[in-house]
Amino acid sequence: MIAWLAPLLDLVFPPLCPLCERRVDRHGHDPLCAGCWAALPRLRPPFCARCGRPVPGLPPAEVCEACRRAPPPFAYARAVAAYRDGMREAIHQLKFRGRVALARPLGDLLAEEGGAGVPVEAIDGIVPVPLHPRRLAERGFNQAELLAARLARRWRRPLLTRLLVRTRPTRPQSELDEAERRRNVTGAFRARDPAAAAGRHLLVVDDVLTTGSTLGECSRVLLAAGARAVGVLALARVE
Numbered sequence: 217m218i219a220w221l222a223p224l225l226d227l228v229f230p231p232l233c234p235l236c237e238r239r240v241d242r243h244g245h246d247p248l249c250a251g252c253w254a255a256l257p258r259l260r261p262p263f264c265a266r267c268g269r270p271v272p273g274l275p276p277a278e279v280c281e282a283c284r285r286a287p288p289p290f291a292y293a294r295a296v297a298a299y300r301d302g303m304r305e306a307i308h309q310l311k312f313r314g315r316v317a318l319a320r321p322l323g324d325l326l327a328e329e330g331g332a333g334v335p336v337e338a339i340d341g342i343v344p345v346p347l348h349p350r351r352l353a354e355r356g357f358n359q360a361e362l363l364a365a366r367l368a369r370r371w372r373r374p375l376l377t378r379l380l381v382r383t384r385p386t387r388p389q390s391e392l393d394e395a396e397r398r399r400n401v402t403g404a405f406r407a408r409d410p411a412a413a414a415g416r417h418l419l420v421v422d423d424v425l426t427t428g429s430t431l432g433e434c435s436r437v438l439l440a441a442g443a444r445a446v447g448v449l450a451l452a453r454v455e
């Protein structure tokens with residue numbers, strides 16, 4: 217767009233916050249207004265050192281009961297917010313109403329809050345969870361990739377969008393119970409370029425972490441392709 221046109225358009229059509237529809241003053245998190253940005257339900261420690269689930273009273277570096285019984289494939293997982301209130305609404309607007317401008321503030325939230333639980337300097341590449349090509353064609357964009365791209369820019373880490381592919385369409389995980397979720401994603405991903413994974417520390421990024429089946433399966437595939445370590449970062453965790 218021509219440089220002078222955007223401020224002019226803002227003057228004629230003031231940008232409205234997609235969550236509360238109030239006018240947005242420029243404060244660096246637009247299109248979210250300052251109030252909605254501040255109200256995003258950020259998660260606070262203590263977290264399980266492995267799966268990242270908030271566990272009240274857990275000592276630092278300890279893992280939760282579930283991870284002790286059955287350790288997940290990834291070395292660590294973190295989510296920066298709870299999947300409720302403004303966060304749930306923002307993800308819906310991004311994914312299902314195509315408000316792709318939201319990927320900027322939400323990617324910033326990942327970068328600002330995710331750094332606390334993720335060894336940023338050790339990461340060799342950021343890998344968004346891929347959509348099946350058919351789903352990608354329907355939606356026109358991959359929300360995980362938009363978030364990962366913003367994160368990669370903020371953290372100055374390589375974005376690897378062609379490493380993982382989804383080889384068969386899967387049903388939305390939200391419709392399934394835990395056992396079905398695991399079956400739904402088993403064998404659904406493939407590492408297209410194992411050489412790009414070999415010996416690397418990779419961070420897999422998604423918008424929502426539910427039971428961790430999808431992110432666990434992506435991790436398993438990358439480890440099988442030779443990755444040295446795989447961690448997971450999601451925007452929101454279903455509580």
Ligand SMILES: [Zn+2]
Pocket residue numbers: 233234235236237238248249250251252253
């Ligand atoms: Zn707002």
Ligand SMILES: [Zn+2]
Pocket residue numbers: 264265266267268269279280281282283
């Ligand atoms: Zn755990």
